[in-house]
Amino acid sequence: AGPVNEALKPLCWLIGKWKSVCAKGQYPTIKPFTYCEEMEFISVGQPMLNYKSVTWHPEKKNPMHLESGFLRIKPGTNQLAFMVGHNFGITTLEEGTVGENCLDLKTTAIGRMCFAKDPAVTEVTRHFQYCPESQHLQAVVCMATCNTPLTEHLRITYEKSC
Ligand code: HEM
Structure with missing residues (x-):
């Protein structure tokens, strides 16, 4: 992959593979659940992370929600754009900023295929916070749908897997 691009310096704490030590989901319309996750932010030398x-389901092990995309940074700034494709039929463009061991994102555009499952997602926010002492990463994802105002959907604690 070569050296990490200079522009990614503010994001160096996020680079690598993470696995969930605790992942919980909730929403006013559904039964709370737990799940397992592996997440990666990989540098290939470009000013972005792949x-x-x-x-997957903690007991049955079947795949659940899948995402892939790119986290781009505007070189020389702390400005971020996160482009994500979700397996359930939407794309989210999330924009925000990286701070010291944290980042905040909020959707600026959502794409939705005509046969995506209802209800439509109208907003997603993400907050990531890295704790250098415990070396754990915490993420909180909130969403709004056409039926429900912005509410927490996911809360995950990760540890580095390599
Ligand atoms: C339900 C969106 C991530 C698991 C839902 C619903 C939406 C949604 C719109 C239906 C809510 C309703 O009926 O009112 C999203 C978005 C995500 C995300 C936008 C990412 C930004 C995840 C992840 C998991 C997950 C990572 C982990 C496995 C579930 C489950 C349900 C659900 C189990 C309830 C059953 C179902 O409707 O399939 N999600 N979700 N979601 N989500 Fe997520």
């Missing part, structure tokens, strides 16, 4: 997340 992103992939796979989740």
